[in-house]
Amino acid sequence: MVVSESLFYAVAVAALVLGNTLAVSSASENSKVKIWPMPASVSYGNAHLYLATDFGLSSNYKSQILEDGFDRMLAVIKLDHVIDANFSAFNHSSLLQGLHIVVSSPNEQLQYGTDESYKLMVPSPEKPGYAHLEAKTVYGALHGLQTFSQLCYFSITRRVLEVHMSPWTIIDQPRFPYRGLLIDTSRHYLPMTVIKKVIDSMSYAKLNVLHWHIVDTQSFPLEIPSYPKLWDGAYSPSERYSAADAAEVLCPKKRNKCISRN
Incomplete structure (x- = not known):
């Protein structure tokens, strides 16, 4: 029984050392590949x-x-x-x-x-x-x-x-079909130029969904033509998004099709 336990621990230690060696080797090889996210x-x-x-x-x-x-x-x-x-x-x-x-x-x-x-x-x-x-x-x-x-x-x-x-x-291929990023402009206003740069930067990490949290109880910066007084709830008159601004994010003029609104 003692011999059996000794053999078991010896094999376990060897497996652990070998596993760590392979992991270090794999990590070393992967460190040469400067691609993000790491491809399949x-x-x-x-x-x-x-x-x-x-x-x-x-x-x-x-x-x-x-x-x-x-x-x-x-x-x-x-x-x-x-x-x-x-x-x-x-x-x-x-x-x-x-x-x-x-x-x-x-x-x-x-x-x-x-x-x-x-x-x-x-x-x-x-x-x-x-x-x-x-x-x-x-x-x-x-x-x-x-x-x-x-x-x-x-x-x-x-x-x-x-x-x-x-x-x-x-x-x-993407590991997950839904790869989203959230921006919250109801609590932290972002200029349109910044929002567009965020969308462009999403492609670098191969993200495919932007969740734009535009309004909330803290502020209502979005123009709603049928309810024109709603955006009086913005932080200031300069921190607002017109209906045309929102349309430009969803359907940029340089593209023929709108982006996904999932």
């Missing part, structure tokens, strides 16, 4: 790629939502830096000419349960001069664009956009 599946290498000056979008799917998302992605990774590298000094095989996006479904209605999965390969196995992104819907493609932006870095010394640790293969 990631593999990477140790090569460097560089984005060509005319890095562009190609797709089987014509969509203003997708084109706008690509433009936003480029703005995020460039950060107004001047890209003037001597590209003639680069190996042509290390240059990415663009990103090819394949979207399966033409349905652009965003609602609870919309498929937001995607697969990103940098570079594409079939066309090494391009990155490849495929998704069931345009919203999965937008998440893929966000992930691609996190793979890119601007090199101050080379003055070029780089992709480290390629080749990348990333397969991902």
Whole structure:
């Protein structure tokens, strides 16, 4: 019995040590991946790629939502830096000419349960001069664009956009279908410019629902045309939202469709 207990504790200690070692190793590997949130599946290498000056979008799917998302992605990774590298000094095989996006479904209605999965390969196995992104819907493609932006870095010394640790293969989908953020302007007034920046920043973490708590007993800053005196309950005349302001948050003028109001 004593021998059995000793063996049990020895095995338990060994398992604990091995488990901790594997956990540390896994944590060390994950620390190299600077993607947020961490994708469901990631593999990477140790090569460097560089984005060509005319890095562009190609797709089987014509969509203003997708084109706008690509433009936003480029703005995020460039950060107004001047890209003037001597590209003639680069190996042509290390240059990415663009990103090819394949979207399966033409349905652009965003609602609870919309498929937001995607697969990103940098570079594409079939066309090494391009990155490849495929998704069931345009919203999965937008998440893929966000992930691609996190793979890119601007090199101050080379003055070029780089992709480290390629080749990348990333397969991902949201762990939760409802990923919301709450802002409470009934208690803490936020200017419209701040609210719009909050919405833009939600895409960085792949959130999909904004809960705008506009009014409460503390203040009533929203204009209700049928009850014009209600917004007299705002903190001040300058801390109000017109009906047009609210419509601009729900249905931005630059988009063809309203955002989800779940």
